[in-house]
Amino acid sequence: MSTTLGDSPVVQTVDPEQLSPEDGRAPEQTVVVGKTASELDAVFQRQSEAVRADATTKFARTVHYALVECDTELQRIPLDALSLGLKARASDDDPGMLHDDFIFSLLLATGTLSRTTIDVGPTCVIDPVLVLQEAEAQGLNVRLMLPNDASSVASVEGYVDRLERYAALWLTHSSGNFSLTPVDGYVEYKFSVAMGHTPKEITNNHEMKLLFTDEVPLEVMDYIKARLDQVIERELGGDDYFKGEVQKLAGALKLKDAELRAARRKMLEEELDSRTPVPNLIRATSLMTGLGLADAAGMIYELKNSIHAVLDKYLPKTEGEDTEEFTPSKAQVAFAQNLVAAVSSAFGGADHLASAWDQLSSVSQLKHLVDLDRGVVSPSVGATRAAETIGVDGKVAALAGAEFVGIIGSILKAGGAISEIGLERPKPVAEPQPASSNNIIIAVG
DSSP states (O other): OEEEESOOOOOOOOOGGGGOGGGOOOOOOEEEESOBHHHHHHHHHHHHHHHHHOTTOOOOOOEEEEEEBOSSOOOOOOTTEEEEEEEOOBOSSOTTSBOHHHHHHHHHHHHHOSOEEEEEOTTOOSOHHHHHHHHHHHTOEEEEOOOSOOSSTGGGHHHHHHHHHHHHHHHHHOOSSSOEETHHHHHHHHHHHHTTOOOSSSOOOHHHHHHTGGGSOHHHHHHHHHHHHHHHHHHTOSHHHHHHHHHHHHHHHHHHHHHHHHHHHHHHHHTHHHHOSOHHHHHHHHHHHOOOHHHHHHHHHHHHHHHHHHHHHHSOOOTTSOOOTTSOOHHHHHHHHHHHHHHHHHTTSHHHHHHHHHHHHHHTTGGGHHHHHHTSSOOOHHHHHHHHHHTSOHHHHHHHHHHHHHHHHHHHHHTTSOSOOOOOOOOOOOOOOOOOGGGOOOOOO
């Protein structure tokens, strides 16, 4: 990257292949300082003529135009412009106002380029309040440009005086919708130090490094930082301020995380029945273990998921099998069938196992799961006793037991021991009888 002060920018015609990210190369970026709006218009004209002469000509946006003097209202922006910094200009008739050419040029630039700044020249005498108000109104960043000679402390004395005035206003009155360079970069640096990380460089922005840090000797840079430290200490506070703000931020992040977790937990509690397949088993587990509902749900899910994870690890699908995620592999089906066969043998045969399952599903009220949930069927005596032991409502205990038995039924069904889990059709609910005409009260007026 190179900088030219007042020289005409080089018009670059770039092969489109040069812009391809595949080879990892990027066109060189150029910073051009001190052009006028009239000169930019002429640059645009030459580029347009080049495109008309050869339709394959391309202009990569690689040029940063800085401190552009609005000698007239900006009409057109060069095709190679990556960013544009317009030099603040006061009105000829009223120094307390900004020049119309400058204002209207800003409007054109912001409508064309996303990277537009207000550049304050090294000899600018415009009231900083006026410049910052315009930046705030348009949401544009402000840059305080260094003098051409920044080789010694004496050469930047006037610049630092101006920088102090701008910094004091920006630190205390800014709405936060625009930045002030180089103050913002230094403040960010101090926050990094407060968090325990000292960056090797104040900024990693190539444009800012070229315009500011790379142009300034270390002695001058230390002097500017020391003067900025005085302003920051006066307006905000010293190192303790930055450490305190970091602690506030950490506390706010921790609080926000706690609030999000509480919101998710509340959402699960309020929508447990619609969000999980075994809500009452989760409720019962929560009471038996002392875990919150979210943790109880997580425990049951992880227990169930771990079984599938082990089966998928040791009995995975082979090539040619259905790739549907929740479809078990042939090896898993065979394993389930063998387990069921072994259990059937223990029960005296498949018929005895089916009979045992029928009895279990009846005793657990699994067959009446829907009616239990609707309150049409009352919890069994066994469920009521279990509820008293656990300390839950009888309906919750009955539904939890049915949900647990349902998990067993899904295993038996996968192994072929039963064809259906066997939920019965819900019982009809009696329709409410219409009120007697003798009891109807008609309210009039």
